[in-house]
Amino acid sequence: MRIAHVTDVYLPRLGGVELQVHDLASRQRSIGHEPIVVTTTPAPSLTEADGLARQFAHVPVVRLGDGALAAGPYRGVSHRELAHVLDGFGIDAVHVHLSTFSPLSWSAARLSVRTGRPTVVSVHSMWNDVLPLVRGYARWHGARTWPVTWAAVSTAAAAAVQEALDGAPVSVLPNGIDPDAWRRPSARRSGDVPTLVSVSRMVRRKRPRALLHTLLELRAARRFRAVLVGDGPLVPALRRDVAAAGAGADITLTGALDRPAIRDLLAGADLYLAPALRESFGIAALEARSAGLPVLARSGSGVGDFVAHGVEGWLAGSEDEFRAAIAGLLADPARLRAAAAHNRAVPPRIAWGSVLAAADQLYDRAAAPRRAGSPQAQGPSGQGPRGQGPRGRDPRTPLAGAGR
Template sequence: MRIAHVTDVYLPRLGGIELQVRDLAGRQRAAGHDPIVLTTTDGPRPPGGAERPGALDEPPVLRLGRQARTVGFGPYRAMHDRALRASLAAQRVEAVHVHVSAFSPLGWTAARVAAAEGLPTVVSVHSMWHDIVPLVRRYARWHAAAAWPVAWAAVSSAAAGAVRAALDGAPVAVLPNGIDPEDWMTPGRRPAGNVPTLISVMRMVRRKRPRELLRTLLALQRGHPGRFRAVLVGDGPLLPGLRRDLAAAGPGTGIRLTGALDRTSIRTVLARSDLYLAPAPRESFGIAALEARSAGLPVIARAGSGVADFIQDGVEGWLVHSGSDLRATIAALLDDPARLAAVAHHNRAVAPRVHWQAVLETADALYAAAAARHSGRLGQLLGSPA
């Protein structure tokens, strides 16, 4: 099947959507589909159309930036319906998979145009809409989006609830991000008696709460001096300020800010760690937390976030309701290492349910559902049974 993955943001820009779209399209290509990524994100522009893949797991990419106009802020650009329709036709697309976040002008246009053109269309929401439900609902009602013959999905149950509210109760499936758990499994067991290492991997941006996490860790070190080490991995606009805050705390905190690391390096750090922290209350999925859980680490995350889809409280980790709960839970585990070890043993013995094969099967089912929705809509318009 010729599948067009439409996304406002894509590599070489780094982020969760960018990597997941690349990985999903690459996996589909390896499975026998014929995917292509359509994006307005700038990148290499070879003459003659789409960038060809460099490896089996890399999809071709068609960059539409020259046909788009800048809107809003950041990398976002919008396209006229006619130009986008022509691009889909030129690529002989059989199904369209649109990936949207909180602000996705290309994605919304692609969903509307593809559905109107009779192409089976899936819209995946990769972010938490809880804070913008009234705004999205107004936009969706203006365009009658809930009535489009598309299949709606979100990356977690928490994210799906907000999408459902914005679409006035339209059905929304869960299409999680993909992972190969075995790629993250770490051998052996850490020696008993070692000072535990806490780790978190995130983009250093406000919504991920890195500053709040650093303050929590510094406060814990004052109350539990020398009882743990911590590693915060990631880059972003808040990183220079975090480094200043850590330097101001003085030596001997046991906390390290690494900046960005590649996947291989992150696996190495996870193998030397004991507990993963996911402090963001608006985490739509939490791929880094899933990677850590696959590596055998217990996870502390916020209840109501997407992480709750694969972390059961007291089984694979703990779900907390506030920053103070997070601090109290870490402190309790430092005082009860056997409790931490029991959950780590479970996570090493039991693989998570989220994996690429399940994601690919769910995506195929959504394409079939989108085709059925369009056929039913066409039957209604023609006066025949759906």
């Protein structure tokens, strides 16, 4: 199946959506699909391209909007230009990856109304805080009646999407992971100071400053080491806070780390902290849980899909509960060891095999009405039988502007 993954944000930007879209497309290629990525994120520089070639498998990428009005990775792209790409590659199914502000992705979802091409729309963010805005947009464009199959990355995220769409059905298509890739022999030694780890982008919605202040408060009564991994605009302020508190020996801000370095760090840690209130999925928390670490997260987030309270970790309902849970676990390391033993013995249910199967089921569901209406129908824009693409063009031939 030829699948177009449409996403405003993509490599060389690094973030949860960017990496998840790439990993999904790579895995789909490995099982025989022919995915491409369509994005408005500009191509990497030569230096970035060299680094990406070493880290990531090859996935064909079409980058649109060159020369158009831009704001970061976002660029204006017409329906006609997007449809030309989808037709030119003979795309069988479109997989739209949506956050909140995603002009290209919203445009691709709306395009399904005109073309009838099977379309799955995956929402990667929590819409709770922008619900009136998204609901108003959805009602204005009649999104509830679009011929698309809606999905979100977690139960919590799906509930908000369903509310925004006035009750339209929304499936759960979680982010994928290879749990075995995160397993390492424990590097913990008897007598080591407890180590707490958190991995996230250092932006307000991930709440790294609230976490840091909690750790600084606990430091007065408990001995521990904390490592906060990630880059972002809040890093300078966080480092100033650590320096002002004289906590540099106990709390480390590493900046961004690659996956092997994070795996090594998790192998020597005791507890993973996920403080975000509106975590739509929590891929870093799932990686930590796969590595055998207990996870402490906020309840109501996507982490609850793979962390049951008191089993794989703990879910705190408030900031006070979160702080009290850290203090209680530091005072009772046996609870940490019990949760870690469970996580090492029982792999998470979410893995690439189940995610790929669920994605295929969504594509089939999106295509079902079309198959029922005309089994041997024309292509999506009335340009010949399925698979031929625009007349006179080999759909496998890259269009101008396609590239890595």
